[in-house]
Each structure stands twice: as structure tokens, then as C-alpha cells.
Amino acid sequence: MAAVEIRRLTRVYRGRRGAASVTALDAVDLDVDAGSIQGLLGPNGAGKTTLVKVLSTVLLPTSGSASVLGHDVVTETDRVRRLIGIVFGGDRGLYLGLTARQNLMYWAALYGVADRQARARSQALIERVGLAERADERVERYSRGMRQRLHLARGLVADARVLFLDEPTTGMDPVAARDFRALVSDLRAEGRTILLTTHDMAEAEAVCDRVALIDHGRLLAVESPRTLASWVSRYERIDAAGVPLHVLDAIRGVPGVTGLGSAPSGATRIDIGAEGAAARVLQLLVAAGVTSISTSLPSLEEVYLQLIGDRGLRV
Amino acid sequence: MIRALTGAVRAQFQMTTHDLGGDLFNLVVVPFFALTFLAIVQQSGRRGLLGYALMAPVLITLWQMALFTAGELVNRDRFLGVLEAVVAAPAPFALVMAARTATVTAFGLAGFAESWLVALVVFHVVVPVRHPEVLVPTLVAAAFAASGTALLFSAVFALRQSARVFQNSITFPFYLLGGVLVPVAYLPGWLRPLSRVVFLSWSADLLRDSIRPGTPAGVPFRLAVVVLLGAAGMAVGWLLLHRMVEHLRREGTLALA
Secondary structure, eight states: OEEEEEEEEEEEEOOSTTOOOEEEEEEEEEEEETTOEEEEEOOTTSSHHHHHHHHTTSSOOSEEEEEETTEETTTSHHHHHHHEEEEOSSSOSSOTTSBHHHHHHHHHHHTTOOHHHHHHHHHHHHHHTTOGGGTTSBGGGSOHHHHHHHHHHHHHTTOOSEEEEESTTTTOOHHHHHHHHHHHHHHHHTTOEEEEEESOHHHHHHHOSEEEEEETTEEEEEEOHHHHHHHHHHTOEEEESSOOHHHHHHHHTSTTEEEEEEOTTSSEEEEEOSTTHHHHHHHHHHHTTOOOEEEEOOOHHHHHHHHHHHHOOOO | OHHHHHHHHHHHHHHHHHOTTTTTHHHHHHHHHHHHHHHHHHHHTOGGGHHHHHHHHHHHHHHHHHHHHHHHHHHHHHHHTOHHHHHHSSSOHHHHHHHHHHHHHHHTTHHHHHHHHHHHHHHOOOOOOSOHHHHHHHHHHHHHHHHHHHHHHHHHHHHOGGGGGGTTTTHHHHHHHTTSSSOGGGSOGGGHHHHTTSHHHHHHHHHHHTTSSSOOSSHHHHHHHHHHHHHHHHHHHHHHHHHHHHHHHHHTOSSOO
16 A cells, blocks of 8 residues: 555746746656555756655645655644654755754654653654753754754654655764664654655665665666666776777677776776676776776766656656 | 743743843943934923933834844844754744843843933933823733744845845834834825834833823823734734744754754
């Protein structure tokens, strides 16, 4: 059963003062299974935040529909708001003059949580996100990472069944980000449905059951993280300096080599498009005495371009 | 609704007491107003206007605190990045704004004590409160009405940044029509009916009556008018704030500062 259903959802921002309109979401279709973690992966400006804003009822769609646990986000706004928790990215979104505990009590009140329950829940969340020792300190003295953790606690204070996490690890140090991922997995184990936006491939791979790729407001694909990881590793690239011409010819003939060009450093860049091809190319380079070799993975955007070009995905 | 109301009041109380120089700066001005008004009355020998001089700073403070708070809250929440989360919460947005505005305005009630103390300490005038049963409910009703009426302007100031320029000047017509310092009877005849729809005029009359000898007439009715005018302002303000939020959701500018 889908906890979140999105059908041909479109959002167009009207241009101001003669500027062109921008289509932030373009006929997006997506189902998020109940009790799963759905990743939404894409570069900045892809439309991830716009989608979360529409689902969390702070932005109206231009056309199409979306529902949360069967309730339409436009016509049943009040019902939807009682079912969702939101964590917007960044370290803003908190009252700096209040302590962590006071912030949580305030947000709990806005969700109609009784005082006694709110106190208990706030304490539990403060401990869960590792802020117990500084719970009664004003947020203005918190580091960016601490604010982010409190942000997450804020999103959970209403005990929502569906959570929208918009780039929640932005600004977190690696340890806190790892702890956060463990927490997200715990939340799934409790039966919550989570939509997590990120531009971090590793994060999506670590916690998500399925990942939707989005760019320019369009959904490119919905795949398992394992499939995505294989795509990225397949599109490896090798930079090598001082490669003899006859070796370049040999490399060009290796199955799975998709192109040869120049890296920004001036070295030769060899693009790989199939598993196993990288190993063969490296063998040729080493055998030819080439010693300046480096390998790297392409960025997500580059993978998108490759995918759109050679697989004809839903665009 | 009640939980959201009490939660908003509590949080705003915590924010205001934390930042004493922010929301409460109007209280610093009260003694200066009181000093000026009381000095004029003393020097002119018009002791009959003592009530005007004493109560004017109180009402001015209440109205300024309400109006400035209502005007600033939306923008402040936007600046902190919390506005979207507040709108996305189940509690009605206008209820949260009204509760927070009323909380800050309630601090303005301290203006009465300030004004009274200035009369005592500077001019050695003890102003007896002859009818505390009129004074206390009137102050509370005036604070409520100020908050309610200010909510009317909240949406305007949030939607039109240019309107904030008039935030200060918009208070003066209310003082004038409210007979806060200058008796309404001194105004041109055609202006006087207008003063009856301004909560300040009813509040000011009641407050002055509370320190006059004799039994004030029709207190329950006059108090009810103050509360009703405040409630009417709040109802319209509620509607305007709701429409403002819908407009911002449609335009996608809720988070934009």
C-alpha cells in the first residue's frame, strides 16, 4: 500500500518582473510504500524541495495531485498536517532564543500534544539525538550540527507516521550523519514512512529502500540503491598522463570504453561504460609503463546524462 | 486549539523575557511619555486632565506593542526559517500569531505602574485608584482589543514590505480618534462618531473613570464594547492572515524574506 501517492504533479513558479516561468516539478508520478524509506536524489535545483513543500502543504501545486495516507494535500490540508512530520534542511527553522526543550514543547503544542506527553517525548527525543547535556541551553549557542539534530527531533515530536526529511544531514559532521542514518533506519523499523531528499549518493544508498532520481523537475527513474550504485560504478573514468598513441588505439578498442578525451589537468580521460572494462584498460596502461594514473567515479549529474543518453529512461 | 494557544503563549513569554531589549523596548519610553504629559497638565494647572496624562502612556504603550509585534512576527519567523513549519503545523496560523501578539502586549500592562510611579516620584502626585474593579478588567480588555485589532495589520505588513514604513505613523490616528490624550470632545464634530469604533476611546474613558470620584456608569456594557471591538478586529485579522497564507502558498513565497 502506498503511503504517499503522487500523480502528474506539476509546479510552475511564475516569473517576476518579466522573468521567465520556471517549471520546478513536471508531471511527477511517484508512489511511496508504507513503512519504507524512499530516497529522492538529485542535484541542487532538481525539484526535491519543491516536492517536499507540496507534500507538506506549504506550497500549492499548479496541477496534478498528491495524497498522504489517502488524504489530498490540497483539499484535505488539515488532515494531512496531522499525519506528517517535516525536517527542512539547513540549520534554520528553530527559535534561537529558546532552549532545545522549549523549542520541542512549542512544536508539540502546535501539533496538539498534551503537556505531560510532550515533556516525556521531548526528553526522549533530546536523548535520542544526543543533546541531553545541553537541552536547557539556548539554541543560539548551538553549533550547526547540533541545530540539525534538534531539527530532526522537532520533526519527530508529533510522532508522525509519515516523515519528510529535506536534506537533513546538510551541515552534519560524518559521525553525526552516520548516527542520523541509524536513527532513520530505526524510524522505519517503527513502521514510519519516510521520504528523504538528498544529493548524496552514499546517503541514499545507505538508508533508502528505493531511490527516485529527479532532475529539472522530472522523475528520471525509480530504482533500488543497489542498481543505482552499479550504474555509478559502471561509469568509472580513468585519467592517465603520457599515454603512447598505440596504447590509446588499443584502449579505444576495449569493449566498454565509451570515449577518450582530455581531463582538466591535461591528462587523457578514458570514459568507461561497462563493468570489467576499467580493469582491462588499467592493465594496458601499466603494461605500457604509464605511471601517472588515477581513477574516479562520475558525478551523479554525469550519470544522469549517460543514462538518459544510452538507456532512454523515462524523460 | 487550547494546547496550541497555551503553547504559543508560553513560548512567546520565554522569547520575550529572554530578549528584554527587543519586544519590551516600548516600556522604556513610558516614563518619558508620562513625564511629558504630566508636566503639561501640572504647569497648566488643569488637574482635571490628570487622568488623561496618566492613562495616555499606558494606552499608547499597549497599542504600540500590539501593532509592532503583530507586524513583525511573520517577518521574524520568516527570517528564522520557521514560518513554513508553523504553517505546516495543524494549529491555525492566525491563532498562533494572535496568542503570541497578545502575550507581548500583556507585558505593556506594566506601563500603568510606570506611569503611576512617575506621577508619584517626579511630581509627588498620588493618583488614587478609586475603582480597581473597573481599572483591572479594563486594562485586560484593552490589551485583548489591542492585540485583536493589531492582527488586522499583521497580514498587511507581512505581504507589503513597504507598508512597514507606516507601522509607526499608523499609530497616531488611533491615539487621536481614541481620545488617548486629547479629549474626543475637542475634535471636529464630524470626527467624533469615528472614535466610537476605535477600542481605545472606550478603554480610555473607562480607565479615566477608574480614578475619578463617583460611580462610573454602564461599566459592563462599555467593557463589552471594548472586547467586541477587539474580537471584531481579530476576526477580520484572522481572515486576512488565512488569505495571506493561501496567497503565499499559491505564489510559493512563504519562505522568502
